[in-house]
Amino acid sequence: MPARPVPAHRDPIRPGAATPIVISIDGDPVSGVEGQTIAGVVLATGRLAWRRTSVDGRPRGLFCGIGVCFDCIVTVNGERDVRACQRRAGDGDVVESQHDELPEAAR
Template sequence: MGQADRTTPADLVGATDATHFFTFDGRRVAARPGQSIAAALWTAGILAWRETRGAARPRGAFCGIGQCHDCLATVNGRPNRRACLVTARPGDEVTTQKGHGHAEPR
């Protein structure tokens, strides 16, 4: 089955085609109304938006329900937001969270 004729989750449930846009590290990313930041990033093929505090390894959503905190991102300058819980809003600026997300240790 080719990419073009694949069913999508949105087709399956008959969701609206409307989209809005936010940015991730400066790149434009489309989101559906009500979609979480993590879900919109997955749909754009982006799986990592955090670098761990220790080894600076890439991480993204793991548990998908706000428990594991692996998906922490910096949203509009505020670090440590769980991307799987936060709804993407038009014009949001999402950036990769490095370490604890603060420029200076607190």
């Protein structure tokens, strides 16, 4: 099942009108609504992975979704290692995926 926001008119908790926001993800503008986490906005685009592991370059995205695993970290407005699942998206946020190569000595 794809990750997607529930349309407001079908949402059983009957929220008030959503305030749209736009953030940029690796340079692409992406729309969301106020209150969503960055991870929520990214997942709604259909993108499931936005980081690679240092050793094998394997894809990582949202794993625990509750701030424990630190797998979903991104750079937000220049601040690195931000947990996408814990940060509310703010209108105009500049989000960049991040990857740290292993140093030569550790290969």
